[in-house]
Amino acid sequence: MCARPIVQMKNIEKHFGSVIALAGVSIDVNAGECHCLLGDNGAGKSTFIKTMSGVHKPTAGEIIFEGQPMDFTDPRDAIAAGIATVHQHLAMIPLMSVSRNFFMGNEPIKTLGFLRFFDHDYANRVTTEEMRQMGINLRGPDQAVGTLSGGERQTVAIARAVHFGAKVLILDEPTSALGVRQTSNVLATIDKVRKQGVAVVFITHNVRHALAVGDRFTVLNRGKTLGTAERGEITPEELQDLMAGGQELAELEGSLGGTV
Amino acid sequence: MSDTPQTVADERIKSMSRLRTALIRPELGGIVGTVAVFTFFLLFAFDSGMFNAQGVMNWSVVSAQFMIIAVGACLLMIAGEFDLSVGSMIGFAGMMIAIFGVTLDWPMWMAIALTFVICILFGALNGYIVVRTGLPSFIVTLATLFILRGFTIFIPQTIERKTIIGGIREAAEGDWLAPLFGGKILTGVFQWLGNAGIIDVFERGSRKGQPVVDGIPMLIIWALLLVFVAHVLLTRTRFGNWIFASGGDADAARNSGVPVNKVKILMFMFTAFCATVFATCQVMEFGSAGADRGLLKEFEAIIAVVIGGALLTGGYGSVIGAALGALIFGVVQQGLFFAGVESSLFRVFLGVILLFAVILNTYIRRIITGER
Ligand SMILES: Nc1ncnc2c1ncn2[C@@H]1O[C@H](COP(=O)(O)OP(=O)(O)OP(=O)(O)O)[C@@H](O)[C@H]1O
Ligand SMILES: [Mg+2]
Numbered sequence: 001m002c003a004r005p006i007v008q009m010k011n012i013e014k015h016f017g018s019v020i021a022l023a024g025v026s027i028d029v030n031a032g033e034c035h036c037l038l039g040d041n042g043a044g045k046s047t048f049i050k051t052m053s054g055v056h057k058p059t060a061g062e063i064i065f066e067g068q069p070m071d072f073t074d075p076r077d078a079i080a081a082g083i084a085t086v087h088q089h090l091a092m093i094p095l096m097s098v099s100r101n102f103f104m105g106n107e108p109i110k111t112l113g114f115l116r117f118f119d120h121d122y123a124n125r126v127t128t129e130e131m132r133q134m135g136i137n138l139r140g141p142d143q144a145v146g147t148l149s150g151g152e153r154q155t156v157a158i159a160r161a162v163h164f165g166a167k168v169l170i171l172d173e174p175t176s177a178l179g180v181r182q183t184s185n186v187l188a189t190i191d192k193v194r195k196q197g198v199a200v201v202f203i204t205h206n207v208r209h210a211l212a213v214g215d216r217f218t219v220l221n222r223g224k225t226l227g228t229a230e231r232g233e234i235t236p237e238e239l240q241d242l243m244a245g246g247q248e249l250a251e252l253e254g255s256l257g258g259t260v
Numbered sequence: 261m262s263d264t265p266q267t268v269a270d271e272r273i274k275s276m277s278r279l280r281t282a283l284i285r286p287e288l289g290g291i292v293g294t295v296a297v298f299t300f301f302l303l304f305a306f307d308s309g310m311f312n313a314q315g316v317m318n319w320s321v322v323s324a325q326f327m328i329i330a331v332g333a334c335l336l337m338i339a340g341e342f343d344l345s346v347g348s349m350i351g352f353a354g355m356m357i358a359i360f361g362v363t364l365d366w367p368m369w370m371a372i373a374l375t376f377v378i379c380i381l382f383g384a385l386n387g388y389i390v391v392r393t394g395l396p397s398f399i400v401t402l403a404t405l406f407i408l409r410g411f412t413i414f415i416p417q418t419i420e421r422k423t424i425i426g427g428i429r430e431a432a433e434g435d436w437l438a439p440l441f442g443g444k445i446l447t448g449v450f451q452w453l454g455n456a457g458i459i460d461v462f463e464r465g466s467r468k469g470q471p472v473v474d475g476i477p478m479l480i481i482w483a484l485l486l487v488f489v490a491h492v493l494l495t496r497t498r499f500g501n502w503i504f505a506s507g508g509d510a511d512a513a514r515n516s517g518v519p520v521n522k523v524k525i526l527m528f529m530f531t532a533f534c535a536t537v538f539a540t541c542q543v544m545e546f547g548s549a550g551a552d553r554g555l556l557k558e559f560e561a562i563i564a565v566v567i568g569g570a571l572l573t574g575g576y577g578s579v580i581g582a583a584l585g586a587l588i589f590g591v592v593q594q595g596l597f598f599a600g601v602e603s604s605l606f607r608v609f610l611g612v613i614l615l616f617a618v619i620l621n622t623y624i625r626r627i628i629t630g631e632r
Contacts, residue, residue: 053515055514055515074514074517074519075514075515075516075517076517076518076519079516079517080517085515087515089512090512091509091511091512091513091515091516092509092512093504093505093508093509093512093513093575094508094509094629094630095504095508095571095575095576095629096501096504096505096508096575100501100504100505103501104501104505104513104516104517104518105502105505105513105516105517105518106516106517107498107501109498116497116498117496117497118496118497118498118500118501120496144628144629144630146629146630147629147630148630
């Protein structure tokens, strides 16, 4: 791993009133790697990536993007810098069509004289094509997102982020609602964009998915990191134990007959 | 949301008839309502004079008035907000024009321009307070409703000791900006139509020989222009996508990089602009400003928008629909008058149409958006 980090997060803290969601988390993400973020529910994973994508302003800490200190005040800034995010809660608008959602905030423009219009033809074409590549055949790009199934919506969000994530792609539990074929599609897509030099931050609760594509693994627990491991340094069992905070899982596992 | 490119045939889609596909659109309620209303009046009030040149002009003007404020209310509602101060804003704007142009005797163009600036700033203030505090716009603009109405009564009473200020038409004489609101166009064409006997001319009186309808009021031009511009803006531009997104889910829109606050504030400003256009046309037509002008207009605008298929909670709607809602409003109000029906029945009729259109719209919207 010789690439220089494209994003460095240093001692990020985030407080919500009296709640300390993040108590100083540092990681860095290299171009062309898939960095997995793991950890229990409520560990602070989503909060952490939201500081990276400009949704939350960190209470303390520093974000360095391509060597420059960055101060994202708005998701727009992050998107403009080439950071695209699939949020856990998707950021899709059910009343709007798939293609309007796909290009929301990044609408393609066609000019007519001095007037600037939304290029619906282009948007519809690209949306249909990108969705097909993810293994979903849309009834039509003008179909409302509200008529899609949960997994289909998630796929739209992923396809959108892949399309716009020029430098960094952040995926917050992107496969939680996906079928087998769509999941392997997403994992293959992560692998593909990583090879193109995009830095991927991948949040998941599934150790097998993490190990399938991850280069490095950072485990968060109660707002702190438990450390970062490189691929090959850690066994699936160790990772699983770390994620669940150690021995409790071992006990559980006994009672569940080793199925977890 | 149109022009679908090639999509692969899917065995899981029942083929829909062309007719059904064409009908499933947000404006359907408005279209059906319009057809129903016209059919009704053509059948029952055809001879009442409602469909001769004068009659047509009569309900067109009233509908155009509704349209102007409905367009503003429509975009704002789609962006997820309400403005209850529209009616007060109309009264306030008219009064400001009268104070500046008549009481202070400034040139009319200056009075109008300054009034536009003040009212749009009030719109911006509405929007700013709403996005900053996160309070429902319903409450914030309710406050503005009272504040503006209060000023509209207080200012002329303090300065002129009355609540109606006249003399605006005289003050606007020879002004270059005023005719843009109070003027008429195509007067030559109408004179020709009159001479050719296609429309009636006055038989006697001071206007003997002039056609009964002597031109198209600028009010109607404003209405059509606003409908056209707003429709194109909403459906065919980047900003239009932002309007839908801001009203559909502000957080999701923000996370995707839509400048939601800016969009909402701009829409409040646009609503204020529409109200001021309405007010300016009105004072130019009446020649006076009254402190009670514009009463309840905000509700009429909102009703027209809802008849037109917009969702009260935002994120969905159509400017064309809202314009049809306004047309229904105008035609019913004037039509019942022409038909000589008790004016109280106007409300009954309107209530029935409102209910009917909204039920139809809800049904259509469920089909389109998959709401459950
Ligand atoms: N806007 C907020 N206001 C207050 N507390 C918050 C807010 N957002 C997150 N938190 C708190 O911060 C902590 C971390 O939440 P976060 O969503 O980052 O967890 P997570 O690791 O993504 O969990 P999951 O695996 O369930 O998605 C939680 O205790 C949560 O209650
Ligand atoms: Mg989360």
